[in-house]
Amino acid sequence: MDFKAALDKINTEIAALPLNGNPKELYEPISYFLGIGGKRMRPVLTLLGCYLFDQNIDKAVKPAIAIELFHNFSLIHDDIMDNAPLRRCMQTVHEKWNRNVAILAGDITLIQAYEMLTYVDEGIRAEIYAMFNRTAREVCEGQQFDMNFETQPEVSIDDYIAMISLKTAVLLGFSMYLGARIGGADTTEAQKIYDAALNMGISFQIKDDLLDVFGDATKVGKRVAGDIVANKKTYLLLQALEKADEVDKARLQQLMTDNCISEIDKVGAVMDMYNKLNIKQIAQSAIESYFTKALQSLESIAADEYRKLFLKNYFTELLHRES
Amino acid sequence: MDFKAALDKINTEIAALPLNGNPKELYEPISYFLGIGGKRMRPVLTLLGCYLFDQNIDKAVKPAIAIELFHNFSLIHDDIMDNAPLRRCMQTVHEKWNRNVAILAGDITLIQAYEMLTYVDEGIRAEIYAMFNRTAREVCEGQQFDMNFETQPEVSIDDYIAMISLKTAVLLGFSMYLGARIGGADTTEAQKIYDAALNMGISFQIKDDLLDVFGDATKVGKRVAGDIVANKKTYLLLQALEKADEVDKARLQQLMTDNCISEIDKVGAVMDMYNKLNIKQIAQSAIESYFTKALQSLESIAADEYRKLFLKNYFTELLHRES
Numbered sequence: 001m002d003f004k005a006a007l008d009k010i011n012t013e014i015a016a017l018p019l020n021g022n023p024k025e026l027y028e029p030i031s032y033f034l035g036i037g038g039k040r041m042r043p044v045l046t047l048l049g050c051y052l053f054d055q056n057i058d059k060a061v062k063p064a065i066a067i068e069l070f071h072n073f074s075l076i077h078d079d080i081m082d083n084a085p086l087r088r089c090m091q092t093v094h095e096k097w098n099r100n101v102a103i104l105a106g107d108i109t110l111i112q113a114y115e116m117l118t119y120v121d122e123g124i125r126a127e128i129y130a131m132f133n134r135t136a137r138e139v140c141e142g143q144q145f146d147m148n149f150e151t152q153p154e155v156s157i158d159d160y161i162a163m164i165s166l167k168t169a170v171l172l173g174f175s176m177y178l179g180a181r182i183g184g185a186d187t188t189e190a191q192k193i194y195d196a197a198l199n200m201g202i203s204f205q206i207k208d209d210l211l212d213v214f215g216d217a218t219k220v221g222k223r224v225a226g227d228i229v230a231n232k233k234t235y236l237l238l239q240a241l242e243k244a245d246e247v248d249k250a251r252l253q254q255l256m257t258d259n260c261i262s263e264i265d266k267v268g269a270v271m272d273m274y275n276k277l278n279i280k281q282i283a284q285s286a287i288e289s290y291f292t293k294a295l296q297s298l299e300s301i302a303a304d305e306y307r308k309l310f311l312k313n314y315f316t317e318l319l320h321r322e323s
Numbered sequence: 324m325d326f327k328a329a330l331d332k333i334n335t336e337i338a339a340l341p342l343n344g345n346p347k348e349l350y351e352p353i354s355y356f357l358g359i360g361g362k363r364m365r366p367v368l369t370l371l372g373c374y375l376f377d378q379n380i381d382k383a384v385k386p387a388i389a390i391e392l393f394h395n396f397s398l399i400h401d402d403i404m405d406n407a408p409l410r411r412c413m414q415t416v417h418e419k420w421n422r423n424v425a426i427l428a429g430d431i432t433l434i435q436a437y438e439m440l441t442y443v444d445e446g447i448r449a450e451i452y453a454m455f456n457r458t459a460r461e462v463c464e465g466q467q468f469d470m471n472f473e474t475q476p477e478v479s480i481d482d483y484i485a486m487i488s489l490k491t492a493v494l495l496g497f498s499m500y501l502g503a504r505i506g507g508a509d510t511t512e513a514q515k516i517y518d519a520a521l522n523m524g525i526s527f528q529i530k531d532d533l534l535d536v537f538g539d540a541t542k543v544g545k546r547v548a549g550d551i552v553a554n555k556k557t558y559l560l561l562q563a564l565e566k567a568d569e570v571d572k573a574r575l576q577q578l579m580t581d582n583c584i585s586e587i588d589k590v591g592a593v594m595d596m597y598n599k600l601n602i603k604q605i606a607q608s609a610i611e612s613y614f615t616k617a618l619q620s621l622e623s624i625a626a627d628e629y630r631k632l633f634l635k636n637y638f639t640e641l642l643h644r645e646s
Binding site: 022099107145 | 404
């Protein structure tokens with residue numbers, strides 16, 4: 001099963017979610033936000049994780065939707081916290097409606113995630129609930145670390161990797177763990193697939209940082225170099241601060257605190273610095289290094305090589321994505 | 324077991340919650356907010372509900388905390404949505420920290436509620452999860468209806484009762500249902516106790532509306548008549564709009580849209596109208612009527628009369644509360 005077949009199953013299930021509840025002011029935003037789409041990477045990973053161990057993936061579909069709902073909950077709330085006007089070229093919930101609607105729509109989406117998770121078979125339910133709760137908590141912790149970084153004077157690359165592990169990668173790890181366990185993998189094999197997805201997630205997030213600056217705006221669906229404008233401590237900026245000599249570091253810090261410079265000049269100046277310091281290549285090499293770790297974990301799993309191939313292809317697709 | 328013994332058990336368990344996690348920016352607000360205290364009515368009801376059917380209530384304590392955590396989640400988020408500066412005489416989370424901290428602290432508190440709920444015995448776990456999810460969703464729906472009322476031109480008394488049932492009463496119903504089921508009650512008896520707590524909850528909320536206007540500010544812990552200042556469509560206001568003749572109704576509506584009148588004059592004028600229309604007595608009689616229904620449901624339960632007495636006493640305590 002390739003990822004497109006998995007994606008079709010996910011989209012069909014999402015289209016059938018009962019989101020016509022009352023009051024409509026609460027359910028319309030949820031329906032709208034789910035409709036924006038996106039890659040559905042997490043539920044696809046759940047299905048591909050299940051498929052590694054069982055050809056019948058139907059029982060993984062509803063639990064996979066739980067992950068997608070959880071992800072949507074965190075996006076809706078993160079968008080409020082980040083004051084983000086757009087998500088995938090569409091207005092965010094707090095922008096289209098208002099902040100209160102977005103808070104509550106996020107809350108309900110989280111509750112719906114728990115509702116969908118009840119479809120996990122009884123034999124593994126307690127384990128999956130415990131792990132989902134832990135993962136959910138970690139994602140929130142990651143978001144808080146990310147917000148802390150805004151005002152924290154020194155952030156190391158290690159701090160950054162720890163933060164994106166929590167904020168992004170553990171949920172990818174759990175997505176695949178969940179699928180593998182539903183497919184019948186034992187906890188040891190499932191842990192390997194967790195590790196694979198975790199490293200893929202770190203690689204994915206650094207790629208995200210890279211695309212923000214060096215990606216094609218029409219494909220990325222957000223404002224170009226929004227991270228630079230917002231002084232976001234991305235992998236790129238942290239590497240630049242680490243690699244720069246005293247003069248360049250001071251210049252970078254000055255650019256971040258300069259309230260008079262125009263956005264376009266600021267982006268240009270920071271990008272010049274990134275080019276001078278070879279930041280694109282450094283990031284690219286980190287992306288590949290975490291990606292290699294992910295593939296190694298995947299190799300070590302005791303599953304059919306042919307089936308692994310679908311997963312490898314999907315990982316590769318994510319590595320080469322332009323948005 | 325009287326409610327004070329139950330409350331002690333709850334407070335001991337809350338004090339032992341692991342809230343020293345990282346990042347501290349996330350866990351400190353949760354710890355702070357739980358520390359503000361409050362009546363702990365919901366977990367106390369869980370313990371008293373359990374005690375009706377089983378003298379050993381220990382296994383109900385952690386699930387009871389799940390309810391208190393859920394309640395705290397909804398308060399933290401509601402306070403943001405309502406722009407409330409104070410809760411029980413203390414600063415709200417978004418006021419003491421900021422809005423983003425409050426969103427995330429609420430999210431984690433909801434996740435922790437789910438974590439504590441995993442302590443329910445396996446035999447009833449699927450049932451309890453399903454009911455908790457339904458209740459959680461209903462509470463959010465109630466909050467959205469409440470917000471809708473702000474701009475909805477006509478709100479009937481029935482609309483209002485439906486809203487407070489969702490926003491407040493179903494959680495009380497579930498609190499007791501949970502306790503009863505943990506104590507060994509069958510679903511029929513547990514449903515009776517759910518109905519009792521539901522009606523008690525409606526009674527409780529109307530009392531809340533009454534205390535806002537006619538309560539003692541030093542005891543209530545919020546600003547006096549804050550509901551009048553905010554034009555909140557409370558039971559009192561809706562009854563006044565229904566009972567008033569055309570002239571008085573127009574006067575009330577004019578007071579609600581008058582941007583020039585001082586707060587103190589507005590409160591005084593609305594209270595005069597309430598007094599003229601006998602609103603305090605009307606509310607008091609509704610409180611007693613729902614309270615009577617609650618007691619009738621309680622009477623119908625097949626449990627020891629002596630043990631029921633503790634619950635009746637607690638209900639009565641809530642009916643006569645001044646804050």
